[in-house]
Amino acid sequence: MTATAAPAPPDEQSDDEALPLRRTPARKRLVPYWLLLPGILWLIVFFAAPLVYQASTSIQTGSLEEGFKVTWHFATYWDALAEYWPQFVRSVGYAAVATVLCLLLGYPLAYLIAFKAGRWRNLVMILVIAPFFTSFLIRTLAWKTILADGGPVVGALNALHLLDVTSALGITEGHRVLATPLAVVCGLTYNFLPFMVLPLYTSLERIDPRLHEAAGDLYARPATTFRRVTFPLSMPGVVAGTLLTFIPAAGDYINSELLGSTDQKMIGNVIQSQFLRVLDYPTAAALSFLLMAAILAMVTLYIRKSGTEDLV
Amino acid sequence: MTHTATPSSGGDVRLHRISKTYGSFTAVQPLDLTIPAGSFFALLGASGCGKTTTLRMIAGLEEPTTGTVELSGQDVTALPPYKRQVNTVFQNYALFPHLDIYENVAFGLRRRGVKSVKKQVEEMLDLVQLGPMARRRPQQLSGGQQQRVAVARALINHPEVLLLDEPLGALDLKLRRQMQLELKRIQTEVGITFVHVTHDQEEAMTMADTVAVMNGGRVEQLGAPAELYENPATTFVANFLGTSNLIPAEVTEADGTALVLTAGGATLRLPTRRCNTPARKGEKVLAGFRPEKVALAHADDAAAVPEGHNRMAGRVRIASFIGVSTQYVVDVPGVGELSVYEQNIGRDGRLVPGADVVLHWEPEHTFGLDAAQSLLAGTTDDEGAELDGEAA
Amino acid sequence: MAATDTPAQDPTATTAPAAAPAPRRSSGKGLRWLRRNLVTLAGLATLAYLILPNVVVMVFSFNKPNGRFNYQWTRFSTDAWTDPCGVADMCGSLGLSLEIAVWATVGATVLGTMIAFALARYRFRARAAVNTLIFLPMAMPEVVMAASLATLFLNMGIQFGFWTILIAHIMFCLSFVVTAVKARVMSMDPRLEQAAQDLYATPVQTFLRVTLPIAAPGIAAGALLSFALSFDDFIITNFNAGSTVTFPMFVWGSAQRGTPVQINVIGTAMFLVAVLCVLAGQLAGNRRKRSKRS
Numbered sequence: 001m002t003a004t005a006a007p008a009p010p011d012e013q014s015d016d017e018a019l020p021l022r023r024t025p026a027r028k029r030l031v032p033y034w035l036l037l038p039g040i041l042w043l044i045v046f047f048a049a050p051l052v053y054q055a056s057t058s059i060q061t062g063s064l065e066e067g068f069k070v071t072w073h074f075a076t077y078w079d080a081l082a083e084y085w086p087q088f089v090r091s092v093g094y095a096a097v098a099t100v101l102c103l104l105l106g107y108p109l110a111y112l113i114a115f116k117a118g119r120w121r122n123l124v125m126i127l128v129i130a131p132f133f134t135s136f137l138i139r140t141l142a143w144k145t146i147l148a149d150g151g152p153v154v155g156a157l158n159a160l161h162l163l164d165v166t167s168a169l170g171i172t173e174g175h176r177v178l179a180t181p182l183a184v185v186c187g188l189t190y191n192f193l194p195f196m197v198l199p200l201y202t203s204l205e206r207i208d209p210r211l212h213e214a215a216g217d218l219y220a221r222p223a224t225t226f227r228r229v230t231f232p233l234s235m236p237g238v239v240a241g242t243l244l245t246f247i248p249a250a251g252d253y254i255n256s257e258l259l260g261s262t263d264q265k266m267i268g269n270v271i272q273s274q275f276l277r278v279l280d281y282p283t284a285a286a287l288s289f290l291l292m293a294a295i296l297a298m299v300t301l302y303i304r305k306s307g308t309e310d311l312v
Numbered sequence: 313m314t315h316t317a318t319p320s321s322g323g324d325v326r327l328h329r330i331s332k333t334y335g336s337f338t339a340v341q342p343l344d345l346t347i348p349a350g351s352f353f354a355l356l357g358a359s360g361c362g363k364t365t366t367l368r369m370i371a372g373l374e375e376p377t378t379g380t381v382e383l384s385g386q387d388v389t390a391l392p393p394y395k396r397q398v399n400t401v402f403q404n405y406a407l408f409p410h411l412d413i414y415e416n417v418a419f420g421l422r423r424r425g426v427k428s429v430k431k432q433v434e435e436m437l438d439l440v441q442l443g444p445m446a447r448r449r450p451q452q453l454s455g456g457q458q459q460r461v462a463v464a465r466a467l468i469n470h471p472e473v474l475l476l477d478e479p480l481g482a483l484d485l486k487l488r489r490q491m492q493l494e495l496k497r498i499q500t501e502v503g504i505t506f507v508h509v510t511h512d513q514e515e516a517m518t519m520a521d522t523v524a525v526m527n528g529g530r531v532e533q534l535g536a537p538a539e540l541y542e543n544p545a546t547t548f549v550a551n552f553l554g555t556s557n558l559i560p561a562e563v564t565e566a567d568g569t570a571l572v573l574t575a576g577g578a579t580l581r582l583p584t585r586r587c588n589t590p591a592r593k594g595e596k597v598l599a600g601f602r603p604e605k606v607a608l609a610h611a612d613d614a615a616a617v618p619e620g621h622n623r624m625a626g627r628v629r630i631a632s633f634i635g636v637s638t639q640y641v642v643d644v645p646g647v648g649e650l651s652v653y654e655q656n657i658g659r660d661g662r663l664v665p666g667a668d669v670v671l672h673w674e675p676e677h678t679f680g681l682d683a684a685q686s687l688l689a690g691t692t693d694d695e696g697a698e699l700d701g702e703a704a
Numbered sequence: 705m706a707a708t709d710t711p712a713q714d715p716t717a718t719t720a721p722a723a724a725p726a727p728r729r730s731s732g733k734g735l736r737w738l739r740r741n742l743v744t745l746a747g748l749a750t751l752a753y754l755i756l757p758n759v760v761v762m763v764f765s766f767n768k769p770n771g772r773f774n775y776q777w778t779r780f781s782t783d784a785w786t787d788p789c790g791v792a793d794m795c796g797s798l799g800l801s802l803e804i805a806v807w808a809t810v811g812a813t814v815l816g817t818m819i820a821f822a823l824a825r826y827r828f829r830a831r832a833a834v835n836t837l838i839f840l841p842m843a844m845p846e847v848v849m850a851a852s853l854a855t856l857f858l859n860m861g862i863q864f865g866f867w868t869i870l871i872a873h874i875m876f877c878l879s880f881v882v883t884a885v886k887a888r889v890m891s892m893d894p895r896l897e898q899a900a901q902d903l904y905a906t907p908v909q910t911f912l913r914v915t916l917p918i919a920a921p922g923i924a925a926g927a928l929l930s931f932a933l934s935f936d937d938f939i940i941t942n943f944n945a946g947s948t949v950t951f952p953m954f955v956w957g958s959a960q961r962g963t964p965v966q967i968n969v970i971g972t973a974m975f976l977v978a979v980l981c982v983l984a985g986q987l988a989g990n991r992r993k994r995s996k997r998s
Contacts, residue, residue: 032826036834039815039878043837046875050852057855105750112747126982127751131758132932133978137955138971141963142757145764145775193754210406213373216393217400218420218469228419232410243843251845254938258959268847268939275851275943281858288851292844299843 051292058285068281076286084270084287091266092294094181094256095249098188102196102245103238105189110200110237115209128197136191140258143187147177147259179261187255195244203237204230239306247295267291322350322505323384323397323472325370330379332365339365341529342378347473347507347522349384352499354508354520358552358690362529363509364403367475370507372396384472394423399466400475404482405458407450413437413461414446420469436468439498456487463495467502476508480515492518513553517541525549527690541602545588547681550600551690557606557650558687561599563591571680573599576646580622580678587680596683603651605677608640610660611668621672626650628667642669758975765968772962784965788973791964794954798970801951804866805935808873812934813927815874816881817919823882824889841879849876850943857944864946872944873934880933881926888922889915 058076062068081088109128117124131139146153154177157163166172172180207230215225231238253268267287274284325347332340340362347353355363368374370381372393380389388396399420407416417436418429426432437443440460450458459479466474479495480488496519499506510516516523517537524534525548533545544550547558561575566584571591573580580599591597601622609617617623626644638659640652652671654663663669738745764774768781789795823834841849853875857868896918900910938952945953955967 032822032828035818035822035826036828039819039882040834040837042815042875043841043878046853046856046871047841047849048837050849050856053856053859054852057859105746105753108743108746109750109754110747111743112751116744116747122986124751126979126986127755130975130979130982131754132936134758134761134971134975135936135952135955137938137952137959138761138967139757141775141955141959141967142760142764145760146756148775150776190753190757193750197750208404208406210402210404211408213371213393214400214402214406214408215419216373217371217398217402218465219394219423220419221394224423229408229410233408235410247843247845251847251939253847254956268845271847271851272942275854281855284851285855288848292848295845296843 054285055289057281058289060282064279073282076282077290080283080286081290084267087265087267087270088290088294090264091250091268091291094185094188094264094266095246095252097185098192098249099196099242099246101185101189102193103242106193106196106200106241110197110204113197113201114204114207125201128194132194137254137258140187140191140254143183143190143259144178147183147186149176149178153177178259179264181260181264183259184256184264184266187259188249188252191252191255192245192249195248196241199240199244200234200237203234203240207233235306239303243299243302247299250295251291322503324349324505325473325507326382326385327366327370328380328382330366330369330376330381332362332369332374333377338529340369340376343531345524345531345534347505349472349505350503351522352496352506352508352520354510354516354523355526356510356513356516356523356552357526358511361526363511363526364477366526367400367477367507367509370473371398371400371475373400397472398475399469399471399473400477401459401462401466401479403478405450405462407458407461407465409450412447412449413442413453416450416461417465417468419465424469432468436464439467440464455483456491459483459491460494463498467498467504471504473505473507476506478510479508480510480512488512488515495519517553525552527552543586543588543679544600544681546689547598547600547685547687548690550679550681551688555603555651556600557603558598558600558681559647559650560683560687561597563593563595563597566591566593570675571597573597573680575599576624576644578622578624578644578647581620581675582678582680583675586676586678589680589682591680598681598683598685598687600679600681601673601677603639604637604653604655606650606652606671606673608642608652608654608660608663609670609672610662611670612662614670617670617672620675622675622678623670623672624650625668625670628663628665628669631663631665638663640669642671644671758971761968762972762975765965765972767965767968769965774963774965774968784969788966788969791966793949794951794964794966794970797949797951797954800866800948801935804869804873804950805931807870808877808934809927809930811870811874812877812881812930813923816878816926816930817885817923819878820882820885820889820922821919824886838879838882841876842883846876846937846939847943850940853940854943864944865948868944868946869941869948869950872940873937876937876940877930877933880929881923884926884929885919885922888925889919892918 056070057068059070059073060068061071061073061076109124113121113124113128145151148154154163154175157166157177158175163172163175163177166182167174171182171185177183177186211229211233212225215229216222220228250266251268253266253272256264256266256269271284271287271291274280274287325345327343327345329342329344330340331338331342343366345366355366357363365374369376372381372388372391372395376389380387382388383397408419411419414433414437418433421429421432434443434446437446440463442457442460442464445453445457450461453461459482462479476495480491483491492515495506499519508516508520521536522534523537523540525532525540527548533540533549540549541553544553544556547556550556550558559575561573561580563571564574564579565572569584571582571584571587573582582597582599587597589597611625614625624644624647626642626647628640629643629649630639630641632639633656635656637653637655640654640663642650642652644650650671764777765784766780766782767774767777768783769776769778784790819834819838822828823831823838850872853872854864857864862868892915896914897910900914901907905913936952938956941950942953942956949957951970955963958964958967
């Protein structure tokens with residue numbers, strides 16, 4: 001899913017490289033393992049093992065004072081789901097909407113950089129990447145100013161009676177934007193937009209411009225050219241971008257905490273408060289295990305469906 | 313195989329005062345050109361000479377700065393490519409990598425709303441002998457096969473004009489030869505007007521019935537291949553099509569039918585009708601002749617040179633045997649080095665480096681050019697042309 | 705097939721002045737312009753959306769708010785710029801974040817580069833497993849990694865603080881370094897290394913003189929990404945910091961307690977420094993390219 005520009009990995013290396021390998025002494029044959037050892041050990045100890053450990057925590061019972069023991073208490077999962085399914089659904093829903101918005105907003109920008117920016121290309125690229133270097137918390141807080149109740153954005157939306165429409169749809173409340181689903185989705189979209197734009201740009205930039213000309217030459221109008229040639233060829237970028245947006249957005253709790261109210265809590269908020277405030281570790285573990293499982297399942301299904309391996 | 317035999321499906325192309333400039337760079341100078349229906353027309357020139365730009369303006373991929381493009385009598389200058397009855401075989405083919413061969417070939421038909429494409433696509437794939445490959449992806453095909461797909465994908469739309477942009481450039485020599493004949497066969501079979509852009513003079517001469525030699529954004533000369541070769545109008549054409557010996561000369565006598573020139577102490581005769589510049593007595597011209605038209609005689613046999621031939625004396629500097637012929641470089645005092653190609657029929661063992669020789673050829677094989685041109689235009693030593701190529 | 709009868713007209717190699725430009729049809733000019741530039745306009749709108757918060761951060765670094773929160777424009781002031789460390793603990797947390805980011809970058813870059821070379825240049829068993837292990841951290845919501853790692857530390861009785869943060873940061877930066885370096889090394893022509901050996905370079909010399917310099921841009925990209933990710937990380941740090949406060953945690957806390965203007969000063973300064981660095985790098989690159997060409 002990462003948007004690397006690498007050619008197909010030379011897994012099957014040519015014979016002239018394989019031959020010396022066979023003749024090399026054992027000491028040399030161990031080189032790759034020595035190279036891998038420290039980093040892989042790090043990931044096993046601090047990434048993989050904790051996940052297993054967490055799985056076991058989720059079926060423990062006990063209390064802080066007496067300690068926790070594995071009691072195969074699967075009921076934690078049912079209890080957690082029963083209580084927090086609205087946050088679960090909300091997380092997936094917000095993340096999905098934000099991902100679609102990122103795609104709709106990010107595609108024209110990536111297209112602009114890849115095909116239209118010309119000598120401005122580098123400048124636009126810098127402007128896409130540079131916000132990364134300001135802490136995203138500070139930037140998210142800036143949305144509090146932008147969407148403030150008395151601010152120009154809300155004023156304009158009110159003047160156009162757009163907030164009445166969004167209120168009727170249930171994505172805003174009264175005459176404000178902050179502390180509504182709209183604000184949270186707006187923040188999520190903003191925060192993960194570069195993760196959509198960059199892989200899209202990478203895959204668009206690789207398309208031979210002559211393919212566009214060939215489509216035009218073969219009677220495809222610009223819109224048809226986009227639908228039949230450009231978009232299918234940018235699928236690797238679309239898949240990578242949507243994953244890079246959806247996964248972190250589904251687990252995010254910062255936007256809902258800073259821009260939303262208690263009615264916009266997502267599953268990340270719940271895990272955070274269960275773990276750091278309530279100190280109910282089994283529930284936190286169960287919820288985070290569920291989130292992981294749900295996302296892995298969705299991602300696997302999505303990659304299968306979109307059939308990226310079939311593309312160039 | 314004349315024009316009467318060709319079906320009328322092809323259209324003619326008329327370019328009227330068409331030009332293209334990018335900022336301060338002029339890719340194509342104002343140009344009038346008529347390409348008759350059903351012909352195989354080649355635009356020949358080095359990279360950056362404006363030939364591809366001209367082709368792209370016909371295709372609609374490039375908007376002309378001035379002038380108009382007419383297809384079969386209809387002004388199409390303002391039409392986008394997808395509304396023109398013209399198809400292109402792109403350089404490196406531009407096959408859609410996400411579609412298989414069948415869908416690549418069907419692309420144009422589907423865009424125009426043709427419902428049942430199966431029969432047409434299959435017929436077209438058979439024509440280019442790729443029937444069994446229909447469900448493969450372009451990247452699974454060899455270069456020659458990809459090239460045939462590109463041709464099929466364009467031809468299936470029955471365009472009035474087929475444009476070919478360096479269609480054989482990516483193929484190796486042997487395959488290129490084979491595809492040249494193949495394309496020529498297809499063209500005579502379907503009778504569509506072909507406009508073919510190439511930098512390969514041999515390719516242009518083999519395939520086209522009319523060649524336009526372009527240089528620096530203009531057409532230097534236009535005509536049938538043999539005509540261009542035998543009677544080049546400029547030094548560029550003389551050097552770019554094959555090789556020429558060009559020597560500065562002065563007109564010493566001019567009557568109605570022939571000119572008498574002196575060059576490096578030798579006296580040469582040149583039929584007036586083969587002189588491409590008005591030349592009067594006392595003026596300078598360039599006298600040119602092809603290396604293969606020259607015969608080489610050892611100085612001892614100088615008396616045997618036929619009367620009436622142009623002749624020059626020199627010394628062999630280099631003799632290279634290349635199979636069908638032997639190529640000599642002969643140093644002629646006061647003129648410089650000249651090339652001579654001799655067929656290997658009866659090789660004269662005395663013609664080795666250092667031997668004194670006499671070059672001789674029929675006056676009929678001499679051509680005259682305007683002296684106010686670079687002798688090197690169109691050769692590989694022509695620095696200017698190389699740099700222009702980069703700019704494009 | 706001598707086409708001597710070609711009615712081709714004079715191919716005019718004339719230099720006559722160009723004819724007047726072909727007339728452009730101009731019906732509904734504005735609408736057509738809009739249609740032609742729709743994508744560009746949409747792209748620019750998205751760009752504005754991306755940049756707007758940075759502009760707001762910059763503008764509000766010159767604000768002098770009345771209350772504790774810096775959300776409403778009150779009046780212009782340069783107070784915060786003249787006294788950037790005037791808020792208790794903020795510059796301390798900034799220093800800590802920088803320190804952690806530097807060490808996390810070093811750690812992740814070294815470990816990640818080693819893995820990348822192993823993956824790109826050697827054949828070994830368990831390759832698929834290694835690839836999966838590299839991929840998973842990037843496909844995992846941060847909160848999951850954060851909670852599980854914190855659970856581990858908690859149960860092993862490890863004191864939360866600088867070291868736990870550093871361990872966590874190296875862990876999640878590692879995969880990104882591997883990806884960046886591997887892409888670079890794999891796109892490198894293996895014949896370059898063979899050529900070096902052919903020219904009498906020992907394996908070590910080949911690595912130092914050829915492989916490493918060519919892989920350098922990938923390593924640099926991975927390191928830069930690590931630095932940015934580590935410096936800006938909040939979620940994983942929040943779970944594994946204990947009472948230690950990094951800069952993002954300071955900002956988070958201030959969102960509850962009151963946001964000092966100095967936060968905007970730091971944010972703006974970081975933005976400007978980053979843009980200037982990139983621009984300087986671009987200019988240097990351009991100059992090098994130009995001098996190479998001449």
